[in-house]
Amino acid sequence: GAVVSQHPSRVICKSGTSVKIECRSLDFQATTMFWYRQFPKQSLMLMATSNEGSKATYEQGVEKDKFLINHASLTLSTLTVTSAHPEDSSFYICSARSLLSYEQYFGPGTRLTVT
Amino acid sequence: AQKITQTQPGMFVQEKEAVTLDCTYDTSDPSYGLFWYKQPSSGEMIFLIYQGSYDQQNATEGRYSLNFQKARKSANLVISASQLGDSAMYFCAMRDQAGNTGKLIFGQGTTLQVKP
Numbered sequence: 624g625a626v627v628s629q630h631p632s633r634v635i636c637k638s639g640t641s642v643k644i645e646c647r648s649l650d651f652q653a654t655t656m657f658w659y660r661q662f663p664k665q666s667l668m669l670m671a672t673s674n675e676g677s678k679a680t681y682e683q684g685v686e687k688d689k690f691l692i693n694h695a696s697l698t699l700s701t702l703t704v705t706s707a708h709p710e711d712s713s714f715y716i717c718s719a720r721s722l723l724s725y726e727q728y729f730g731p732g733t734r735l736t737v738t
Numbered sequence: 739a740q741k742i743t744q745t746q747p748g749m750f751v752q753e754k755e756a757v758t759l760d761c762t763y764d765t766s767d768p769s770y771g772l773f774w775y776k777q778p779s780s781g782e783m784i785f786l787i788y789q790g791s792y793d794q795q796n797a798t799e800g801r802y803s804l805n806f807q808k809a810r811k812s813a814n815l816v817i818s819a820s821q822l823g824d825s826a827m828y829f830c831a832m833r834d835q836a837g838n839t840g841k842l843i844f845g846q847g848t849t850l851q852v853k854p
Contacts, residue, residue, distance in 0.1 A: 655839065655840060657842075714781055716783065718842075720840045
């Protein structure tokens with residue numbers, strides 16, 4: 624089956640610094656990648672949709688200057704949390720939509736802790 | 739606007755028994771897709787089962803079946819012969835057909851605990 628990886632799986636950073644999370648589709652090409660945020664025991668909230676080679680589409684209420692998304696190739700999208708604050712601590716999950724089948728596959732998630 | 743509702747925050751089931759997790763949805767699109775995912779404590783999202791709006795039969799995948807009642811706009815997940823490893827959070831989701839982005843709209847989730 625299709626595999627999506629995320630790196631890092633866990634990251635701890637200091638308040639005010641930036642952190643980059645990578646999402647890769649390992650064995651398929653992804654036209655679209657999605658970034659979700661999840662707080663403990665809550666649902667997944669879609670943050671943005673990114674298409675290869677174009678600007679990401681952010682959901683209402685998500686600060687595009689704070690959560691920078693780049694989708695430079697059909698297998699890689701990155702989410703950069705800029706000037707992180709403790710309230711940005713969360714579980715971030717990406718998913719990738721296959722070019723061929725339009726199925727969506729999830730990465731294992733990245734747990735971000737901002738101290 | 740499309741919406742997914744899961745009204746059971748938590749459920750308990752005895753090992754080896756069946757359990758039904760409820761999901762209702764709202765959409766004005768005639769074409770849509772409904773999904774169920776399992777999220778164990780590790781956090782990974784595990785795809786369980788899919789039902790298309792035009793599918794005539796209820797979807798089944800091993801111990802998972804989807805009780806699709808289109809007129810009532812419900813898509814309940816039935817897990818038969820529960821196992822301890824089924825303890826997890828379960829999410830119902832609908833694919834947003836608008837703009838053909840493929841993005842998923844998730845319900846609030848149901849935490850299932852299987853008792854030995």
